Amino acid sequence: MQQAIESERLILRPFSMSDAERVSELAGDKQISEMTANIPYPYTVSDAENWIRTHTELFLSGKGIVYAIVLKESSELIGAISFPKLENGLGILGYWLGVPYWGCGYATEASKVLISFSKKHYGLTRLKVMHLVGNERSKSVIEKLGVKYVGDQTNRMQGKDREVSVYISEA
Template identity: 45%
Template sequence: MEQILLETERLILRPFELSDAVQVANLAGDPKVSSSTMNIPYPYTLDMAKGWISTHVARWQDSSGLIYAVTEKETDRLLGTVSLVQIFGKKAELGYWFGVPFWGLGYCSEAVTALIDFSFTKLGIDHLHGEHLSSNPASGRVMIKNGMKPVASIKRENRDGLLSSVETYERKCPQI
């Protein structure tokens, strides 16, 4: 089954293509993006972007992940990504990152709203969880705006093997 396109007022959420790799490397390669996430290293290279994109189709096909490129509807400009990862049965982890030029413009919240609605109504997901670095409260505001509730403050190993302070959130499907 093909990954379904999602559309909002300003955005198109579509599968990534290898041709997006240069833009991914440029956006994710900003040290501000790396420092605001648990998993994106700095520097972030073109080969890393290609490798990451090349995993998406298999993750969709085996139902372990759903990763969307978030693009501006009017320009098709890549802004960032939203995803469901670690999908196990009816539970999934929400993830996202956006390029620095697109922070604070509401794009992330808009894309997350679309993905959450899709996950509950079409994918049968009934429980979402997410987390963000404690040093990135803007990410928490996106989750709260989308109905996620704070659960705990924990320590988690980051990409460098160091412990980072992390805030965790969850949201259950309204029908539960």
Template identity: 45%
Template sequence: MITQPTLEIDRLILRPFELSDAPEIQRLAGDRAVAATTENIPHPYEDGMAEAWVSGHAEALEKGADVHFAVVLKSTGDLAGAISLMRIVKGHRAELGYWIGKPYWGNGYCTEASQAVMAFGFDRFGLNRIHARHVAQNPASGCVMKKLGMTHEGRLRRHVRKWGRIDDLVLYGILKREWRGPVLHAGV
């Protein structure tokens, strides 16, 4: 069985979500600007959705399918976003996914959190490959993937339909042997 640690890094704590996070998840993920560039955050983000999402985490972890971390600012204790390894194939590969609440954009939090979660995936899940995807109209996410050292692996043309708009999906990936990220520091 996989246990989910709390990861402490420079400015962030990455911990399992708790039901008490639900109102803040709803507030941050419920921002149209956050939902707009994701493939699966619902909008409007209705009452009960955050609770349902958090309630599913234990089973997803138990199955070894997904692991979701709350991104929390060390300085204030504020919940800033979410970062996940999804569709995990243990000892092989997983998909990295994330969102950061709009008030916290542009501070490097997504990159810092991603580095820690990638280290966790490679070192503790035995992954050999981590991949990620973003819609073409989300260059900030592509920028994060490049900063993580991922390689551009392809583009699925006109693959995503959302809110009446069709967009390309851009694919990135990195192999363990290419990973030059930080050593995973401490659980707390």
């Protein structure tokens, strides 16, 4: 069973179907689609439900893990953080936060606690993180994690070629 993880201000917990409407509300903001690789616009409740349905199998396969980011104080869901790929010690970190929660340090806090937990429990030894070129907020999070920049590359995402900056380090 996927364990919840706590940090100073946050709880990382598995998503449930009851989160779908909130996920759609937050991820459905056009700014989220513009700053992430895999979230389309518009993002419907059905899209959220389909995404949430994939989480259990991913976790049980041992190839990845997805968490809801929740404010400890209010239990309010504010975003998601994951290792959509976690194999042979290499974790590819991904995250998004609802726009009202940008700039509060939540992505950095969630990333640090998930990385630490994953070293102990999931065999994480190497970390890869990417952000779309121009996403300065995500770049700032990654720099605070101490992951080394290795270069830019073009990835095909949502039917378009998009430039991403790639960072890789020992975890």
